[in-house]
Amino acid sequence: MQPIWQRRTRGSDLVIWLGYLLGIALFIFCMQMISVNTEWFFVLDAPRVAADLADRMTPPRWEYGQELFRPLWDTLNIATLGTVFAVIIATPIAFLAARNTTPSRRFVRPIALLIIVSSRSINSLIWGLLLVTIIGPGVLAGICAITLRSIGFVAKLIYEAIEEIDESQVEAIEATGGSAAQVISYGIWPQILPAFAGVTVFRWDINIRESTVLGLVGAGGIGLQLQASINIVAWQQVSLILLVILATVVVSEWISARVRHAII
Amino acid sequence: MSGPEFVATRWRPPSLIESRSSRWFIGIAVALYLVVAASSIDVNWTRVAEGIARGGSFFIAFTNPDFTTHSRDIFSGLYESLTMSFAATFIGVLISIPVGLGAARNIAIKPVYYFCRTIITVARSLQEIILAIIFVAMFGFGPFAGLVTLSFATVGFFAKLLAEDIEAMDPVQAEGIKATGASWLQWINYGVQPQVMPRVIGLSLYRLDINFRESAVIGIVGGGGIGATLNTAFDRYEFDTAAAILIIIILIVMVAEYSSGFVRQAVK
Numbered sequence: 001m002q003p004i005w006q007r008r009t010r011g012s013d014l015v016i017w018l019g020y021l022l023g024i025a026l027f028i029f030c031m032q033m034i035s036v037n038t039e040w041f042f043v044l045d046a047p048r049v050a051a052d053l054a055d056r057m058t059p060p061r062w063e064y065g066q067e068l069f070r071p072l073w074d075t076l077n078i079a080t081l082g083t084v085f086a087v088i089i090a091t092p093i094a095f096l097a098a099r100n101t102t103p104s105r106r107f108v109r110p111i112a113l114l115i116i117v118s119s120r121s122i123n124s125l126i127w128g129l130l131l132v133t134i135i136g137p138g139v140l141a142g143i144c145a146i147t148l149r150s151i152g153f154v155a156k157l158i159y160e161a162i163e164e165i166d167e168s169q170v171e172a173i174e175a176t177g178g179s180a181a182q183v184i185s186y187g188i189w190p191q192i193l194p195a196f197a198g199v200t201v202f203r204w205d206i207n208i209r210e211s212t213v214l215g216l217v218g219a220g221g222i223g224l225q226l227q228a229s230i231n232i233v234a235w236q237q238v239s240l241i242l243l244v245i246l247a248t249v250v251v252s253e254w255i256s257a258r259v260r261h262a263i264i
Numbered sequence: 265m266s267g268p269e270f271v272a273t274r275w276r277p278p279s280l281i282e283s284r285s286s287r288w289f290i291g292i293a294v295a296l297y298l299v300v301a302a303s304s305i306d307v308n309w310t311r312v313a314e315g316i317a318r319g320g321s322f323f324i325a326f327t328n329p330d331f332t333t334h335s336r337d338i339f340s341g342l343y344e345s346l347t348m349s350f351a352a353t354f355i356g357v358l359i360s361i362p363v364g365l366g367a368a369r370n371i372a373i374k375p376v377y378y379f380c381r382t383i384i385t386v387a388r389s390l391q392e393i394i395l396a397i398i399f400v401a402m403f404g405f406g407p408f409a410g411l412v413t414l415s416f417a418t419v420g421f422f423a424k425l426l427a428e429d430i431e432a433m434d435p436v437q438a439e440g441i442k443a444t445g446a447s448w449l450q451w452i453n454y455g456v457q458p459q460v461m462p463r464v465i466g467l468s469l470y471r472l473d474i475n476f477r478e479s480a481v482i483g484i485v486g487g488g489g490i491g492a493t494l495n496t497a498f499d500r501y502e503f504d505t506a507a508a509i510l511i512i513i514i515l516i517v518m519v520a521e522y523s524s525g526f527v528r529q530a531v532k
Contacts, residue, residue, distance in 0.1 A: 023354070030354075038406050038408040046402045076301075077301040117518055121514045123478070123481045126480060130506075133498050134322060213394065217484065230397065245394070
């Protein structure tokens with residue numbers, strides 16, 4: 001009898017099927033859990049509600065647009081100033097976290113990494129929620145939320161760039177008798193500059209996107225108008241705000257793509 | 265010959281923007297913007313000063329988080345978040361596979377390609393929180409709206425990266441399978457799938473991690489999960505409970521990040 005070619009042995013086939021089976025079983029369990037906590041009447045009614053919602057959203061109330069300029073300016077400021085502060089704080093943290101520049105691998109590096117992970121794992125809306133209760137609603141809370149959220153992201157990408165540098169350049173500066181500051185500014189900094197600029201612009205783009213919704217928790221920007229319009233069920237205003245947010249996001253994405261293309 | 269000229273000019277490291285005049289122009293424009301932006305923000309400093317004291321109590325709460333008082337709410341919120349993010353990842357990946365295949369330029373025919381790319385662009389352009397608002401309005405409060413939101417967002421993320429991976433695969437292997445006279449399904453299964461599988465698993469785990477983090481947010485607008493518990497804790501100024509929830513979120517994300525690196529290594 002001629003043997004038939006098979007990709008895997010029977011044992012590894014079995015393990016893979018078991019994995020699929022477990023995944024599907026877990027999925028069914030999760031769905032059951034969700035369906036218990038769901039009012040199915042509302043879900044079944046959704047197509048009618050959606051049609052009704054679409055009907056109420058059109059046409060957008062264009063006159064309302066005049067009141068959106070100021071919130072839009074605030075949104076832009078939250079994203080930009082937040083990014084600036086985040087970059088200023090993240091750069092030293094990145095140098096402390098990178099294996100080749102950290103002063104102490106055992107003590108300083110874990111602390112820097114912990115800061116990075118905590119900042120990254122908490123969404124900017126949660127930071128916003130926190131800061132609004134602490135320093136009160138407004139643009140300042142938004143800026144701080146964006147800053148705290150971006151530190152981890154920026155620091156992580158910069159420290160990865162620092163770890164990938166060409167060490168021979170650093171050695172060359174050290175060989176001329178350069179001080180630590182000179183090594184950083186002539187040996188390391190020029191090498192990470194493109195990555196640094198790229199990360200900053202990339203994060204700015206993400207921050208524009210995030211700052212448009214920060215107002216939902218009271219942290220300033222166009223999200224405040226969104227929340228207010230939803231609260232008074234003014235769906236025609238909501239649809240206009242959503243269009244404005246979409247346009248802002250598209251424009252910021254275009255700008256960031258152009259700038260990154262120019263520097264990298 | 266040209267020695268003295270070199271001595272006279274001081275060497276500077278190369279700058280990011282080459283032209284000197286545009287460097288100055290950009291510098292001044294940035295400075296001007298920062299001044300205008302900073303002055304347009306009105307801050308209620310007395311409120312901030314009051315808040316700093318409260319902020320201090322929050323940081324103290326972090327050293328002494330309260331896991332016990334509302335342990336029931338925390339547990340059920342967490343449970344809901346985890347089930348929601350797993351189910352959403354499952355559904356999202358399942359939908360993403362055909363969409364991703366259709367959005368790969370080297371596999372799909374032109375009309376299918378444009379159709380699938382449109383789906384991806386639409387799914388990516390709306391943020392999770394805005395989707396959640398719309399879906400909560402449609403499906404009512406609770407985890408179902410969150411499930412739909414996360415599934416939708418997963419499709420945009422996963423299908424795009426899957427399509428990019430398929431476009432970057434080695435065409436020789438796929439051609440080899442095709443040359444044996446394989447059907448379309450066999451071609452995908454033996455020529456394409458083995459090449460992209462490690463990345464599919466890695467991305468699924470990464471997306472599971474993202475979905476869990478996002479589920480903490482969509483609860484704020486009524487999408488169910490731990491976010492609702494967190495929002496309530498903040499509204500009631502129960503910082504010790506909020507700190508406990510945040511610590512749990514950070515820990516779970518750390519565990520997920522660590523173990524996903526482990527699994528990815530094993531799959532490779």
